[in-house]
Amino acid sequence: MTYYNQSPDPLTYLWLQLDQNLFRKDSDTALTAPAPSLERPTFETLDTLVNRDFDGGFQIASVTNATGKPLPHTIVKTMMRIDLPAPLAPGKSVVFGVAWSYNINDAKRLGGRSGYEFFPKDGNYIYEIAQWFPRLAAYNDVSGWQHKQFLGSGEFTLEFGNYKVRITAPNDHVVGATGVLQNPQAVLSPTQLQRLEQAKTASAPVLVVTPAEAKAAEAGKPTGTKTWVFHAENVRDFAFASSRKFIWDAQGHRSGAQPVLAMSYYPNEGNPLWAQYSTAAIIHTLNLYSRYSFDYPYPIAISVNGPVGGMEYPMICFNGPRPEPDGTYSARTKYALISVVIHEVGHNYFPMIVNTDERQWTWMDEGINSFLQFLAEQEWEDNYPSRRGEPKNMVEYMVAPGHDPIMTNSESVKELGNNAYGKPATALNILRETVMGRELFDFAFREYSRRWKFKRPMPADFFRTMEDASAIDLDWFWHGWFYTTDHTDLSLDDVRHYTLDTKNPETEKTLQRQQQTAAPTTLSAERYRDTPKLVEQNPALADFYNRFDPLAVTPADREEYQKVLGTLTDKEKALIGANKNFYVMRFSNVGGLVMPIILKLDYVDGSSEELRIPAEIWRRDASRVSKLVITDKVLAQVTLDPKLETADTDLSNNFFPRKPVMTRFQLFKQQQQTTPNPMQQLERKPGTDAPRPQGPGL
Amino acid sequence: MRRWLAVVVLLTGLAPVAADAHKFYVSLTTIDHNVGEQSLEITMRLFADDLERAVARETGKPLTHGQPGFDAAVLAVVQRALTVRQADGRPVTLTWVGLENKVDVTWVYVEAPKVPSTAGLTLRDTIFMDLFPDQVNMVHVKDARGRRALDFRGGDSFKPF
Numbered sequence: 097m098t099y100y101n102q103s104p105d106p107l108t109y110l111w112l113q114l115d116q117n118l119f120r121k122d123s124d125t126a127l128t129a130p131a132p133s134l135e136r137p138t139f140e141t142l143d144t145l146v147n148r149d150f151d152g153g154f155q156i157a158s159v160t161n162a163t164g165k166p167l168p169h170t171i172v173k174t175m176m177r178i179d180l181p182a183p184l185a186p187g188k189s190v191v192f193g194v195a196w197s198y199n200i201n202d203a204k205r206l207g208g209r210s211g212y213e214f215f216p217k218d219g220n221y222i223y224e225i226a227q228w229f230p231r232l233a234a235y236n237d238v239s240g241w242q243h244k245q246f247l248g249s250g251e252f253t254l255e256f257g258n259y260k261v262r263i264t265a266p267n268d269h270v271v272g273a274t275g276v277l278q279n280p281q282a283v284l285s286p287t288q289l290q291r292l293e294q295a296k297t298a299s300a301p302v303l304v305v306t307p308a309e310a311k312a313a314e315a316g317k318p319t320g321t322k323t324w325v326f327h328a329e330n331v332r333d334f335a336f337a338s339s340r341k342f343i344w345d346a347q348g349h350r351s352g353a354q355p356v357l358a359m360s361y362y363p364n365e366g367n368p369l370w371a372q373y374s375t376a377a378i379i380h381t382l383n384l385y386s387r388y389s390f391d392y393p394y395p396i397a398i399s400v401n402g403p404v405g406g407m408e409y410p411m412i413c414f415n416g417p418r419p420e421p422d423g424t425y426s427a428r429t430k431y432a433l434i435s436v437v438i439h440e441v442g443h444n445y446f447p448m449i450v451n452t453d454e455r456q457w458t459w460m461d462e463g464i465n466s467f468l469q470f471l472a473e474q475e476w477e478d479n480y481p482s483r484r485g486e487p488k489n490m491v492e493y494m495v496a497p498g499h500d501p502i503m504t505n506s507e508s509v510k511e512l513g514n515n516a517y518g519k520p521a522t523a524l525n526i527l528r529e530t531v532m533g534r535e536l537f538d539f540a541f542r543e544y545s546r547r548w549k550f551k552r553p554m555p556a557d558f559f560r561t562m563e564d565a566s567a568i569d570l571d572w573f574w575h576g577w578f579y580t581t582d583h584t585d586l587s588l589d590d591v592r593h594y595t596l597d598t599k600n601p602e603t604e605k606t607l608q609r610q611q612q613t614a615a616p617t618t619l620s621a622e623r624y625r626d627t628p629k630l631v632e633q634n635p636a637l638a639d640f641y642n643r644f645d646p647l648a649v650t651p652a653d654r655e656e657y658q659k660v661l662g663t664l665t666d667k668e669k670a671l672i673g674a675n676k677n678f679y680v681m682r683f684s685n686v687g688g689l690v691m692p693i694i695l696k697l698d699y700v701d702g703s704s705e706e707l708r709i710p711a712e713i714w715r716r717d718a719s720r721v722s723k724l725v726i727t728d729k730v731l732a733q734v735t736l737d738p739k740l741e742t743a744d745t746d747l748s749n750n751f752f753p754r755k756p757v758m759t760r761f762q763l764f765k766q767q768q769q770t771t772p773n774p775m776q777q778l779e780r781k782p783g784t785d786a787p788r789p790q791g792p793g794l
Numbered sequence: 795m796r797r798w799l800a801v802v803v804l805l806t807g808l809a810p811v812a813a814d815a816h817k818f819y820v821s822l823t824t825i826d827h828n829v830g831e832q833s834l835e836i837t838m839r840l841f842a843d844d845l846e847r848a849v850a851r852e853t854g855k856p857l858t859h860g861q862p863g864f865d866a867a868v869l870a871v872v873q874r875a876l877t878v879r880q881a882d883g884r885p886v887t888l889t890w891v892g893l894e895n896k897v898d899v900t901w902v903y904v905e906a907p908k909v910p911s912t913a914g915l916t917l918r919d920t921i922f923m924d925l926f927p928d929q930v931n932m933v934h935v936k937d938a939r940g941r942r943a944l945d946f947r948g949g950d951s952f953k954p955f
């Protein structure tokens with residue numbers, strides 16, 4: 097390995113990551129694992145708990161300099177320090193070598209981000225190999241060496257480098273890897289070479305290895321080995337996959353000026369899903385992510401099916417979903433596959449190219465990637481069932497007391513899926529749709545991506561660039577969404593209606609009479625209304641006051657009004673005559689999170705309009721604000737956040753006049769008590785459970 | 795005190811699950827006390843694949859959403875895992891309301907009638923802990939006293955409502 101010191105600091109030692117040491121029996125991960133549940137454990141659980149027989153971790157045979165002389169080195173859990181004979185000056189390079197080995201883990205049994213899967217049916221294996229060599233730790237200008245120990249959750253950050261890798265495998269294996277295959281003539285058959293060539297310009301995936309050929313290989317035995325040579329440039333890691341079970345398809349694509357081969361490797365067990373969706377999802381991802389960030393800069397993009405559920409490396413990723421053994425599959429499996437391919441291929445951009453540090457901040461790649469994944473899913477088909485992105489899906493998590501701020505170290509986060517994937521993805525979607533608008537957001541996000549590709553942004557770099565490119569002050573947003581556990585709960589407390597006193601007796605007295613008529617009648621007044629009254633029977637008892645109507649317009653009133661009019665300018669007269677309605681709306685911030693106030697105004701004439709008030713309304717008082725709305729028409733109903741844009745956790749205070757809002761439970765129960773709609777009836781197959789209002793077997 | 799572990803044979807031959815990068819063993823249950831109805835309204839958000847595994851273990855055969863017996867098996871899984879106790883230690887009965895399948899998530903609705911007050915209630919949620927040693931179950935409770943969040947991991951005992 098040749099290490100170039102690109103930093104301004106002389107380096108007296110280098111740190112390498114020994115990720116496989118996670119699998120050592122004395123690793124911090126093993127020692128600090130919380131006690132598992134022992135309620136009715138399955139045999140599989142017991143097996144992994146009791147038979148801790150896997151001898152994992154790196155065996156470091158030697159660390160030597162360019163001439164083969166040993167270099168002093170110290171292993172500290174999942175890190176290794178190599179002491180240099182002399183400080184490495186800025187701009188200089190040093191050559192060293194490490195000889196190492198490790199046992200590959202059974203990924204189905206022990207988990208992990210790489211490993212093997214055994215297929216008892218045909219006795220074959222799929223290998224997904226990653227985090228497999230001592231990798232150089234990153235040295236940055238914020239914190240120096242990034243050598244936080246690997247505990248399992250905080251994936252990694254690394255240095256960019258160029259790789260030349262030779263992989264010797266049984267000669268019936270198909271190998272896919274980060275990088276471009278350098279010796280196709282030596283490892284592929286003439287037919288395969290020709291198919292691969294044909295794939296470059298094809299408009300659909302071309303099978304380089306067919307299902308039948310993979311099946312034949314499964315039944316055969318190797319007769320020797322082949323060495324596959326791969327080169328990769330400017331990548332932060334190198335991973336590969338190898339199996340005789342692999343079907344291999346490929347399709348050419350172009351990302352700007354960069355020709356790309358999108359390829360999938362999967363066993364027959366992956367079909368029919370993999371043939372139909374994997375490579376198509378790779379190309380969809382490259383198209384969409386490039387549109388929102390930058391052109392894909394690598395010549396290869398691979399998706400592999402094996403034991404790992406979902407994990408990303410440069411140019412190659414591992415994706416788990418597979419159909420049932422009989423070849424059928426549920427909608428869940430189909431969308432799980434498309435989503436995970438989008439997600440893992442998307443990681444090429446974040447963090448493989450925009451090199452954020454997942455050992456420290458999971459959200460910087462998982463959150464940003466989950467946000468783009470949501471955009472890609474929404475452009476896959478109508479009503480794509482995205483798990484993350486819609487604000488309303490985040491409400492349950494955000495309203496819960498005791499969750500962590502997004503700005504929490506990767507290893508310390510509870511509920512990593514909600515915290516580092518769901519909440520930041522939701523935050524960015526809200527920023528785009530509600531706070532900044534698509535045009536400004538997309539411009540700023542593209543600038544962030546462009547500015548930080550092949551570099552190491554910190555959270556503040558993201559926050560700063562989004563503001564720098566948009567001129568939108570988002571300090572309040574970063575603070576509330578990323579540094580606190582506040583949630584959105586804005587309340588529309590009340591709405592008061594005012595009209596102008598026109599001084600015109602005809603208008604004002606009519607209005608007063610209407611108000612008097614509308615005023616509630618007391619019970620006694622109502623009961624006495626028809627009782628005969630003495631003054632009516634005996635007119636002698638009536639006087640001026642019995643005949644006087646205080647709301648009748650008198651000549652004196654009219655004279656007074658003319659006098660007032662005489663003192664008004666034409667402009668003032670017009671203002672009074674405009675007949676405006678003044679509404680004073682008062683809001684309070686119950687959840688603590690400051691958000692824009694989005695209102696739907698419904699008028700008594702049936703029309704409606706939207707009013708969007710930026711979050712700056714809260715700048716002087718983040719707990720209570722008011723807003724004056726002046727309209728020609730009379731309001732019937734005001735609704736806060738009518739399109740569920742802000743993840744508001746309590747909708748019951750979003751209406752004026754108030755409307756009852758049911759919980760998810762109450763909505764479901766009410767729906768259950770009504771008859772199923774025609775679609776439900778059509779879709780229910782004979783012999784399946786009908787929705788029941790009452791429980792089974794109670 | 796020594797306790798025997800109850801081991802149940804898995805008949806279905808389901809593969810063990812790899813703890814991969816993007817799968818999280820978390821469930822979320824919301825329990826609202828409805829004062830008017832004197833009941834606990836319980837909504838559980840469960841990963842659909844986890845629930846199918848639990849149902850397979852419960853019934854000894856694979857069943858999916860919509861097949862006969864699935865709802866009954868879900869109720870059995872829920873009744874075994876989610877226990878709410880009165881102040882005197884008696885468990886409250888959970889009755890079936892229904893379930894909703896949303897591709898990768900299943901919403902399960904159950905309720906506990908005849909709970910006039912939440913004073914002294916305790917609860918425990920062990921759903922899927924038999925399948926996944928890392929399972930974490932979040933429970934959000936809401937009553938007249940306000941909102942609280944409880945979380946249950948392997949070995950956790952009952953917690954006050």
Ligand SMILES: [Zn+2]
Pocket residue numbers: 439443461462465815816
């Ligand atoms: Zn990810």
